Amino acid sequence: MKIITVASAKGGVGKSTFCYGVGKLLALHGKNVLLVDMDIGVRSLDILLGVSEKTVYNWGDVIKGNCEYRKALIQSANGLFLLPAPIDFDEGYTPEAFAGILGSFAKDFDYIFLDSPAGLESGFNLASKVADSCIIVSTPDAISIRAASYAANNVRKAGISNVRLVINKFNKKIHKSINADEIIDTVGARFLGVVPESQEIYGSVEGRKIPYECKGNQALLRISRRITGENVPFRAKNL
Numbered sequence: 001m002k003i004i005t006v007a008s009a010k011g012g013v014g015k016s017t018f019c020y021g022v023g024k025l026l027a028l029h030g031k032n033v034l035l036v037d038m039d040i041g042v043r044s045l046d047i048l049l050g051v052s053e054k055t056v057y058n059w060g061d062v063i064k065g066n067c068e069y070r071k072a073l074i075q076s077a078n079g080l081f082l083l084p085a086p087i088d089f090d091e092g093y094t095p096e097a098f099a100g101i102l103g104s105f106a107k108d109f110d111y112i113f114l115d116s117p118a119g120l121e122s123g124f125n126l127a128s129k130v131a132d133s134c135i136i137v138s139t140p141d142a143i144s145i146r147a148a149s150y151a152a153n154n155v156r157k158a159g160i161s162n163v164r165l166v167i168n169k170f171n172k173k174i175h176k177s178i179n180a181d182e183i184i185d186t187v188g189a190r191f192l193g194v195v196p197e198s199q200e201i202y203g204s205v206e207g208r209k210i211p212y213e214c215k216g217n218q219a220l221l222r223i224s225r226r227i228t229g230e231n232v233p234f235r236a237k238n239l
Ligand SMILES: Nc1ncnc2c1ncn2[C@@H]1O[C@H](COP(=O)(O)OP(=O)(O)O)[C@@H](O)[C@H]1O
Pocket: 008, 010, 011, 012, 013, 014, 015, 016, 017, 018, 044, 168, 169, 170, 195, 196, 197, 198, 199, 201, 202, 203, 204, 216
């Protein structure tokens, strides 16, 4: 079981969409995947997975002993599993308690993605302390890149050395002068891939699936294969 925190320190760059898109592809290719919403208070993965109606318990309930750990899991139509976030923070949500819950799922899942919130506080910290690796998601603008470098520094401080970078919402027309190497150097993380700004990915929810062959999904597919350790060549040095 691999535990990957998906972080950025900034909202709106596409972390939750990335977790959903990549998680769905890994599940489609036979992996057992769990997505954990770390956004205490402002959950979003239940909407992306189309399971909001089914959400009863969350990982906070498991820590508090309100329910057995399997009861908090929700399975979505595409084989992905979700562990929703609690609404409020509680002092009992320690890294030890949270790691204990993930440990209960060790036999059931190949990949656990922790969908970190914006900011560098509770949900981000908890995820950084229990994950074995990190994927930083950044859009190609200066503000997002700065936030991404803060996030990368913080996960490293928490002891994660395997930090990789995804550049999301890349738009050829707008980002003509953007150089991937500069972004990679600023964030200080290994490059994992680039995902184009895509009409098909925008607002992707269960009701409106991302077509398998579209460019955005193919980019997510290449990234998902790299996550499994496959050597998928990068197409171009500059974006
Ligand atoms: N590659 C992409 N192309 C187009 N829209 C995207 C892409 N990735 C994410 N989005 C959109 O950006 C918005 C924010 O995404 P979200 O995943 O909620 O960000 P975060 O979790 O980082 O706050 C959503 O409307 C989502 O559909």
